[in-house]
Amino acid sequence: GESVGLHLPTLSVQEGDNSIINCAYSNSASDYFIWYKQESGKGPQFIIDIRSNMDKRQGQRVTVLLNKTVKHLSLQIAATQPGDSAVYFCAECANDYKLSFGAGTTVTVRA
Amino acid sequence: KAGVTQTPRYLIKTRGQQVTLSCSPISGHRSVSWYQQTPGQGLQFLFEYFSETQRNKGNFPGRFSGRQFSNSRSEMNVSTLELGDSALYLCASSLVSGAEGYTFGSGTRLTVV
Numbered sequence: 001g002e003s004v005g006l007h008l009p010t011l012s013v014q015e016g017d018n019s020i021i022n023c024a025y026s027n028s029a030s031d032y033f034i035w036y037k038q039e040s041g042k043g044p045q046f047i048i049d050i051r052s053n054m055d056k057r058q059g060q061r062v063t064v065l066l067n068k069t070v071k072h073l074s075l076q077i078a079a080t081q082p083g084d085s086a087v088y089f090c091a092e093c094a095n096d097y098k099l100s101f102g103a104g105t106t107v108t109v110r111a
Numbered sequence: 112k113a114g115v116t117q118t119p120r121y122l123i124k125t126r127g128q129q130v131t132l133s134c135s136p137i138s139g140h141r142s143v144s145w146y147q148q149t150p151g152q153g154l155q156f157l158f159e160y161f162s163e164t165q166r167n168k169g170n171f172p173g174r175f176s177g178r179q180f181s182n183s184r185s186e187m188n189v190s191t192l193e194l195g196d197s198a199l200y201l202c203a204s205s206l207v208s209g210a211e212g213y214t215f216g217s218g219t220r221l222t223v224v
Contacts, residue, residue, distance in 0.1 A: 032211065042217050043201050043217045044154075091154075097209060098210065
């Protein structure tokens with residue numbers, strides 16, 4: 001079978017390396033997915049989104065991959081910087097009104 | 112332009128009391144949604160308002176209620192507070208009804224003692 005990344009609650013990455021954050025979503029009817037970054041004392045900040053008719057979308061230093069077959073979403077951050085240290089959440093949306101959030105991954109960037 | 116503004120930022124209340132939280136959306140945004148964030152349950156949807164109408168509601172008891180005013184500002188109210196209501200309450204606004212284009216505020220940290 002196809003191998004997919006496991007969701008990890010924490011991720012430690014060396015500055016300058018690439019980061020990959022994985023997320024498994026639950027609802028096969030979800031058609032809209034978003035990655036958020038949350039820093040301490042702040043609300044979630046939009047990073048990138050993707051619709052279910054796509055399997056890849058790129059932004060500035062970030063790429064989101066969607067695998068609908070295994071209900072898996074990943075966020076890749078290129079050349080990770082200290083300012084990328086935060087909690088990252090994936091969210092899925094099936095009815096356009098509400099988001100269902102994943103548990104979150106705490107990313108720590110080592111200098 | 113100004114972002115989503117939530118007031119107050121911090122609040123301490125006693126069990127049994129009630130509390131009202133306020134959210135001012137980005138100018139021009141007509142949809143306001145509320146989420147509760149706790150370490151144990153993560154981020155959970157409370158309700159969404161669009162043009163003063165509640166469009167969707169999450170699985171929370173009736174003690175949690177909200178409303179939206181004609182200027183799109185929203186308030187949520189929690190009555191008969193319980194210790195488990197301690198959480199970060201987040202408000203998000205978007206231009207039209209729905210999750211696309213959400214911008215979150217910094218939240219109100221409610222502590223129930």
